[in-house]
Amino acid sequence: MDAIGVFDSGVGGLTVVAALRRRLPGESILYLGDTARLPYGSKSPETVTRYTRRNIEFLTERGVKAVVVACNTASALALPQLGVQGVPTWGVIEPGARKAAEVSRGRVGVIATEATVRSDAYPRALRAVRPDLAILSKACPLFVPLVEEGWHDDPVTEEVAERYLRPLLDAGIDTLVLGCTHYPLLVNVLERVVGPDVTLVDSAASVAEMVAAGLAESGLTATHPAVHHFCVTDAGESFQRLARTILRDEDVPLEWVEVV
Amino acid sequence: MDAIGVFDSGVGGLTVVAALRRRLPGESILYLGDTARLPYGSKSPETVTRYTRRNIEFLTERGVKAVVVACNTASALALPQLGVQGVPTWGVIEPGARKAAEVSRGRVGVIATEATVRSDAYPRALRAVRPDLAILSKACPLFVPLVEEGWHDDPVTEEVAERYLRPLLDAGIDTLVLGCTHYPLLVNVLERVVGPDVTLVDSAASVAEMVAAGLAESGLTATHPAVHHFCVTDAGESFQRLARTILRDEDVPLEWVEVV
Numbered sequence: 001m002d003a004i005g006v007f008d009s010g011v012g013g014l015t016v017v018a019a020l021r022r023r024l025p026g027e028s029i030l031y032l033g034d035t036a037r038l039p040y041g042s043k044s045p046e047t048v049t050r051y052t053r054r055n056i057e058f059l060t061e062r063g064v065k066a067v068v069v070a071c072n073t074a075s076a077l078a079l080p081q082l083g084v085q086g087v088p089t090w091g092v093i094e095p096g097a098r099k100a101a102e103v104s105r106g107r108v109g110v111i112a113t114e115a116t117v118r119s120d121a122y123p124r125a126l127r128a129v130r131p132d133l134a135i136l137s138k139a140c141p142l143f144v145p146l147v148e149e150g151w152h153d154d155p156v157t158e159e160v161a162e163r164y165l166r167p168l169l170d171a172g173i174d175t176l177v178l179g180c181t182h183y184p185l186l187v188n189v190l191e192r193v194v195g196p197d198v199t200l201v202d203s204a205a206s207v208a209e210m211v212a213a214g215l216a217e218s219g220l221t222a223t224h225p226a227v228h229h230f231c232v233t234d235a236g237e238s239f240q241r242l243a244r245t246i247l248r249d250e251d252v253p254l255e256w257v258e259v260v
Numbered sequence: 261m262d263a264i265g266v267f268d269s270g271v272g273g274l275t276v277v278a279a280l281r282r283r284l285p286g287e288s289i290l291y292l293g294d295t296a297r298l299p300y301g302s303k304s305p306e307t308v309t310r311y312t313r314r315n316i317e318f319l320t321e322r323g324v325k326a327v328v329v330a331c332n333t334a335s336a337l338a339l340p341q342l343g344v345q346g347v348p349t350w351g352v353i354e355p356g357a358r359k360a361a362e363v364s365r366g367r368v369g370v371i372a373t374e375a376t377v378r379s380d381a382y383p384r385a386l387r388a389v390r391p392d393l394a395i396l397s398k399a400c401p402l403f404v405p406l407v408e409e410g411w412h413d414d415p416v417t418e419e420v421a422e423r424y425l426r427p428l429l430d431a432g433i434d435t436l437v438l439g440c441t442h443y444p445l446l447v448n449v450l451e452r453v454v455g456p457d458v459t460l461v462d463s464a465a466s467v468a469e470m471v472a473a474g475l476a477e478s479g480l481t482a483t484h485p486a487v488h489h490f491c492v493t494d495a496g497e498s499f500q501r502l503a504r505t506i507l508r509d510e511d512v513p514l515e516w517v518e519v520v
Contacts, residue, residue: 035303036297036303036307037296037297042408042496042498043295043296043494043496044494044495044496046494047296047493047494141405141408141409142402142405142406142409145401145402145405146402148302148401149401149402156416156419156420156423159416159419160416163416233307234303234304234306234307235304236302236303236304238302260520
């Protein structure tokens with residue numbers, strides 16, 4: 001199997017898959033959504049690290065040539081603990097931080113899960129490239145359940161976003177990092193709340209760039225026709241529904257797998 | 261160990277523990293919150309059954325004399341599959357349904373997780389005691405995250421509750437079953453939304469009555485001073501915070517355990 005392995009706690013990582021398919025249409029993808037244990041964003045570093053290790057093992061046992069950790073919480077909490085893997089492994093924090101550092105005029109807001117915010121991974125990655133930045137972070141634990149309820153573009157979601165983002169907007173941020181792969185689905189609401197003067201940064205496209213460069217460097221670029229395959233640890237209706245929205249496919253066949 | 265084992269996917273089951281402590285102050289309790297794998301309410305019957313089996317095994321391996329499944333989703337999906345356990349085992353569906361059947365004038369609303377609603381467990385249990393009842397169910401997947409965010413009594417939560425409950429209120433329910441052990445924490449919001457003509461039914465007190473009767477029948481009533489012990493599969497701040505609110509204790513010491 002000559003695929004790129006991509007995993008997330010659930011369906012959000014498919015926003016990264018969509019970007020990978022656009023940037024690297026010749027690459028096969030093996031996706032794992034750990035839906036039996038989601039969400040990760042409210043859990044401890046130890047638990048998220050244990051789950052991440054097992055998910056990467058699952059993908060490498062299936063013979064993937066590289067792994068993309070398409071979950072901000074797992075990238076922030078687990079990747080620094082896991083060390084070098086048997087195959088090239090990329091997270092989503094660094095590319096998002098790099099892009100925000102490029103576009104910001106000086107004040108960056110970061111929205112993410114509780115666990116990602118607590119890890120301080122984005123401020124560290126942002127300051128590594130631009131020590132001059134002022135950075136404000138805010139955990140938004142209701143955003144994922146609102147997306148999963150299908151209220152992507154809803155007055156309630158807008159009220160919640162207004163509440164979460166008000167302190168960042170009052171502090172004058174000019175750039176907002178969407179530090180969770182679910183958040184690009186809220187783009188309409190977020191654009192209305194932040195207004196035209198704040199740039200939204202979604203790491204998916206930057207991740208795809210990084211993966212393309214990394215594969216080329218390692219001589220791993222695909223030579224076969226692309227085949228995509230999707231695995232989940234729990235079969236759920238909401239995964240199917242959101243997967244169709246994100247990937248714009250009519251049908252996303254799912255294989256149920258056990259990862260413990 | 262002469263304790264009653266109680267488990268829930270997270271912190272909600274402590275509303276049942278609070279009722280057990282009031283009704284049975286001499287009984288020791290061993291609590292397990294499966295916080296590493298919560299929530300259960302959006303997951304499949306197979307996954308919830310697997311988790312429930314392992315949680316009951318964990319409690320019986322620690323020598324409990326009886327088990328209370330203080331999670332509506334696990335009670336609805338897993339208990340009918342598991343059959344007779346080594347110790348008396350009670351769920352929370354039947355006592356809640358019985359109490360609602362007693363107080364209703366004919367039209368019962370049931371709010372619960374997606375998985376509980378899909379299982380049809382409450383309508384079946386209600387019709388078993390009162391076949392004349394009209395029953396309307398509504399899944400409320402945002403209620404648990406709103407409670408965990410600490411927005412128990414908040415205008416956003418009231419707007420969400422208004423949206424979820426409107427169809428039930430328009431249909432003229434006179435009784436509303438809180439079919440998730442988290443929901444009693446929303447009592448202020450729910451009372452405002454349903455108004456004075458709808459009776460809220462929380463199964464915790466009925467569960468405690470059933471357990472008291474069951475223990476007496478089986479000659480299992482405690483003779484030792486009560487000791488309470490709390491285990492979680494993932495250590496989380498929000499568990500501690502909500503545990504203090506529900507149990508009105510200053511401190512709830514937690515043991516971290518692994519259940520896979």
